[in-house]
Amino acid sequence: MANKLYPDAATALDGLLFDGMTIMSGGFGLCGIPENLIAALRDSGVKGITAISNNAGVDGFGLGLLLETRQIAKMISSYVGENKEFERQYLAGELQLEFNPQGTLAERIRAGGAGIPGFYTKTGVGTLVAEGKEHKEFGGETYILETGLVADVSIVKAWKADPHGNLIFRKTARNFNPMMATAGKVTVAEVEELVPAGSLDPDQIHTPGIFVQRLFVGRDYEKRIEQRTVRQRETA
Amino acid sequence: MANKLYPDAATALDGLLFDGMTIMSGGFGLCGIPENLIAALRDSGVKGITAISNNAGVDGFGLGLLLETRQIAKMISSYVGENKEFERQYLAGELQLEFNPQGTLAERIRAGGAGIPGFYTKTGVGTLVAEGKEHKEFGGETYILETGLVADVSIVKAWKADPHGNLIFRKTARNFNPMMATAGKVTVAEVEELVPAGSLDPDQIHTPGIFVQRLFVGRDYEKRIEQRTVRQRETA
Amino acid sequence: MWTRDSQAARAARELQDGFYVNLGIGMPTLVANFIPEGVDVTLQSENGMLGMGPFPFAGEEDADLINAGKQTITELDRTSYFSSADSFAMIRGGHVDLSILGAMEVADNGDIANWMIPGKMVKGMGGAMDLVAGVKKIIVLMEHNAKDSSAKFKRACTLPLTGKGVVDMVISDLAVLARPAKGAPFRLIELAPGVDLDTLRMRTEGHFEA
Amino acid sequence: MWTRDSQAARAARELQDGFYVNLGIGMPTLVANFIPEGVDVTLQSENGMLGMGPFPFAGEEDADLINAGKQTITELDRTSYFSSADSFAMIRGGHVDLSILGAMEVADNGDIANWMIPGKMVKGMGGAMDLVAGVKKIIVLMEHNAKDSSAKFKRACTLPLTGKGVVDMVISDLAVLARPAKGAPFRLIELAPGVDLDTLRMRTEGHFEA
Numbered sequence: 096m097a098n099k100l101y102p103d104a105a106t107a108l109d110g111l112l113f114d115g116m117t118i119m120s121g122g123f124g125l126c127g128i129p130e131n132l133i134a135a136l137r138d139s140g141v142k143g144i145t146a147i148s149n150n151a152g153v154d155g156f157g158l159g160l161l162l163e164t165r166q167i168a169k170m171i172s173s174y175v176g177e178n179k180e181f182e183r184q185y186l187a188g189e190l191q192l193e194f195n196p197q198g199t200l201a202e203r204i205r206a207g208g209a210g211i212p213g214f215y216t217k218t219g220v221g222t223l224v225a226e227g228k229e230h231k232e233f234g235g236e237t238y239i240l241e242t243g244l245v246a247d248v249s250i251v252k253a254w255k256a257d258p259h260g261n262l263i264f265r266k267t268a269r270n271f272n273p274m275m276a277t278a279g280k281v282t283v284a285e286v287e288e289l290v291p292a293g294s295l296d297p298d299q300i301h302t303p304g305i306f307v308q309r310l311f312v313g314r315d316y317e318k319r320i321e322q323r324t325v326r327q328r329e330t331a
Numbered sequence: 332m333a334n335k336l337y338p339d340a341a342t343a344l345d346g347l348l349f350d351g352m353t354i355m356s357g358g359f360g361l362c363g364i365p366e367n368l369i370a371a372l373r374d375s376g377v378k379g380i381t382a383i384s385n386n387a388g389v390d391g392f393g394l395g396l397l398l399e400t401r402q403i404a405k406m407i408s409s410y411v412g413e414n415k416e417f418e419r420q421y422l423a424g425e426l427q428l429e430f431n432p433q434g435t436l437a438e439r440i441r442a443g444g445a446g447i448p449g450f451y452t453k454t455g456v457g458t459l460v461a462e463g464k465e466h467k468e469f470g471g472e473t474y475i476l477e478t479g480l481v482a483d484v485s486i487v488k489a490w491k492a493d494p495h496g497n498l499i500f501r502k503t504a505r506n507f508n509p510m511m512a513t514a515g516k517v518t519v520a521e522v523e524e525l526v527p528a529g530s531l532d533p534d535q536i537h538t539p540g541i542f543v544q545r546l547f548v549g550r551d552y553e554k555r556i557e558q559r560t561v562r563q564r565e566t567a
Numbered sequence: 568m569w570t571r572d573s574q575a576a577r578a579a580r581e582l583q584d585g586f587y588v589n590l591g592i593g594m595p596t597l598v599a600n601f602i603p604e605g606v607d608v609t610l611q612s613e614n615g616m617l618g619m620g621p622f623p624f625a626g627e628e629d630a631d632l633i634n635a636g637k638q639t640i641t642e643l644d645r646t647s648y649f650s651s652a653d654s655f656a657m658i659r660g661g662h663v664d665l666s667i668l669g670a671m672e673v674a675d676n677g678d679i680a681n682w683m684i685p686g687k688m689v690k691g692m693g694g695a696m697d698l699v700a701g702v703k704k705i706i707v708l709m710e711h712n713a714k715d716s717s718a719k720f721k722r723a724c725t726l727p728l729t730g731k732g733v734v735d736m737v738i739s740d741l742a743v744l745a746r747p748a749k750g751a752p753f754r755l756i757e758l759a760p761g762v763d764l765d766t767l768r769m770r771t772e773g774h775f776e777a
Numbered sequence: 778m779w780t781r782d783s784q785a786a787r788a789a790r791e792l793q794d795g796f797y798v799n800l801g802i803g804m805p806t807l808v809a810n811f812i813p814e815g816v817d818v819t820l821q822s823e824n825g826m827l828g829m830g831p832f833p834f835a836g837e838e839d840a841d842l843i844n845a846g847k848q849t850i851t852e853l854d855r856t857s858y859f860s861s862a863d864s865f866a867m868i869r870g871g872h873v874d875l876s877i878l879g880a881m882e883v884a885d886n887g888d889i890a891n892w893m894i895p896g897k898m899v900k901g902m903g904g905a906m907d908l909v910a911g912v913k914k915i916i917v918l919m920e921h922n923a924k925d926s927s928a929k930f931k932r933a934c935t936l937p938l939t940g941k942g943v944v945d946m947v948i949s950d951l952a953v954l955a956r957p958a959k960g961a962p963f964r965l966i967e968l969a970p971g972v973d974l975d976t977l978r979m980r981t982e983g984h985f986e987a
Binding site for chain 2: 202206209210211212213214215216217231233234236238242263264265266269296297298299
């Protein structure tokens with residue numbers, strides 16, 4: 096079997112990085128982000144990254160790490176509201192930003208991985224998002240053309256993997272990770288647990304191994320919570 | 332909780348059928364087809380059906396049942412090679428037929444369910460399939476526009492369901508069923524087993540209950556095998 | 568006049584048994600506290616979850632289980648998880664019955680603006696454009712007037728739009744305005760206690776039928 | 778000249794360790810019997826399976842477990858199942874390394890015809906158009922000549938096409954013709970035992986470099 100297993104994030108990224116590259120990074124907010132791989136990207140010093148990620152992390156965590164070091168030249172995101180350093184760089188003109196509606200972003204990535212160069216959607220018709228895009232009528236309604244997205248490298252975070260690269264995600268940490276796994280020319284996955292081949296139920300694999308070229312077990316997961324909301328236990 | 336449970340196929344289809352309607356029917360060959368619902372459609376006598384299904388069943392089973400009774404006016408399929416009655420009706424001009432490449436058919440259905448009225452694909456460029464369709468270049472390559480498909484009713488077959496309509500499929504019996512569940516204005520699912528709410532792992536649900544309006548436990552599954560291929564046990 | 572809680576309770580009366588509903592961040596979240604007895608709704612969270620439960624008890628938070636507002640939540644016996652692409656396929660495909668959102672402006676043609684104020688740092692539209700374009704019915708919960716007392720239900724939106732002609736109902740602290748279909752004019756459905764039609768007209772810019 | 782088994786064995790030499798491969802119905806299926814020692818390949822079946830195993834033992838057939846030829850098969854410790862949409866997303870997206878297919882005709886510009894003979898009942902293209910359009914490398918396994926002895930590697934296909942300019946390699950009972958990239962001319966790579974270049978030229982219509 097072709098070996099997909101690597102000891103850690105740095106070796107898993109070895110030979111894949113170059114300045115000016117496009118990287119997709121999984122996660123929603125800080126949930127389900129590839130913590131180890133982001134840290135390894137920072138340590139690699141690779142520059143001029145176009146980062147495709149729903150959010151931009153927070154100051155000092157997630158993609159915020161790569162903003163601090165100015166390794167990101169452009170972000171394609173749907174929401175970046177949790178990051179002061181992002182705001183500073185953007186307002187200073189040091190950072191390019193392309194906003195996509197969240198569902199359009201998700202579908203563009205899914206399309207990129209599925210060999211679909213363009214699709215029509217009603218999302219954004221009549222808004223700034225539609226400017227400069229082809230409009231077309233279907234059944235009397237107006238839609239705009241959105242294009243597929245691919246990346247030089249996709250970095251994703253899963254819960255469990257087997258040595259064939261089959262992945263399973265956990266709860267809402269799934270989010271953008273499965274589509275990004277399909278849309279990277281090379282996809283590197285970090286997981287919490289590596290299980291033996293044959294121990295995942297084949298009906299229940301979220302990402303088939305064909306999409307994962309490199310794989311390692313991550314360590315020291317912080318899994319930070321952005322909004323810790325709780326309810327009170329009712330007392331009798 | 333809104334009740335989605337019905338006692339059998341006939342009651343589950345009650346009030347949904349009308350002549351000239353479009354029906355999507357899950358399955359690949361005879362694998363994963365909604366046997367009970369097809370039989371109930373035959374018994375209902377509904378006529379002039381446009382049937383969207385990858386295959387047309389065989390003589391006397393699957394959609395072949397509805398061909399025998401001439402209830403189908405048009406088929407949208409990728410392969411219909413296993414059915415003599417189909418061939419007879421088609422050659423006699425009694426049946427309309429639209430061939431779609433299998434992947435294009437699957438994606439058209441997925442698009443229909445996902446609110447995408449059109450997408451571009453390389454599949455079929457330069458062939459009969461491309462005739463009359465819009466051609467467009469992306470990155471120097473030519474693609475054709477294919478449209479989304481929806482149905483008045485989708486009939487699907489799953490392995491397990493809970494009362495909320497969450498579905499799980501088994502092995503290659505999954506095939507077209509999940510997308511068709513999303514593309515029916517009403518989706519009726521038959522299942523082998525109904526399990527209590529909460530007993531399916533929420534990470535492992537293939538079709539979320541939002542897509543299933545009606546549900547029942549099927550009976551007397553034949554699950555016919557078209558090509559029974561086996562290997563010999565090696566004797567020591 | 569309605570309090571925020573009263574507005575949320577009024578919105579909750581629009582819920583029907585069996586509905587699948589997406590609640591926006593802020594005031595719309597309160598609607599979950601007022602779901603009427605005997606009405607069963609399933610909450611969708613666009614980051615990839617159907618069947619959202621309440622906040623967890625302290626100490627039971629799970630970093631892998633958050634809603635679209637990045638708040639820790641819980642699951643129910645009906646819950647399913649899916650990818651963001653599948654989540655927005657569900658939204659875009661018209662499978663969600665109702666979305667309740669906040670807004671900065673709504674126009675009397677149904678336009679909505681709720682994502683961007685020119686000159687201020689733009690945080691992004693998140694899933695708002697997808698929701699207003701895809702969900703079957705859109706209810707806006709907002710104050711009737713802005714802090715400078717200008718009307719938020721307007722002839723035309725002045726801020727960049729989130730969606731064009733998409734709003735079906737506005738529930739403000741003063742009144743409920745609604746229309747039977749996209750494209751139809753808005754009508755006054757209900758006045759909050761202590762609010763009369765003259766007051767409403769004075770504090771409204773957009774057209775509505777009374 | 779090569780037998781069908783020899784053709785399949787020759788095709789199997791094109792497999793590389795770690796490849797994901799889709800095998801068409803008929804002669805291509807035989808390739809699975811000749812996978813070289815030390816080469817690990819994963820077979821994709823376009824009805825929704827990655828990691829296809831061998832036929833089951835008698836009595837162990839499972840009606841829910843078939844390949845794209847509707848044959849009963851088995852699973853492996855690497856197997857995953859997915860929907861037809863996900864399966865063809867995998868194919869269309871260029872994730873499958875190699876597809877080995879049969880053909881009625883191949884043209885020297887890489888066109889392939891393998892789904893329809895005018896005048897005969899058309900059964901449909903199934904997944905063939907998707908495979909030739911999406912898979913990275915396309916190898917055709919076919920007889921060099923039809924039953925009427927006409928050449929099947931032609932100047933131009935006479936039958937309706939399955940794909941335009943998509944074939945990378947032809948392995949017939951007489952020879953291996955291949956090209957380094959789509960758009961490049963085909964070259965003779967190998968002659969079957971007992972076949973000389975003159976014979977090959979005489980029995981071929983399409984252009985190839987020798």
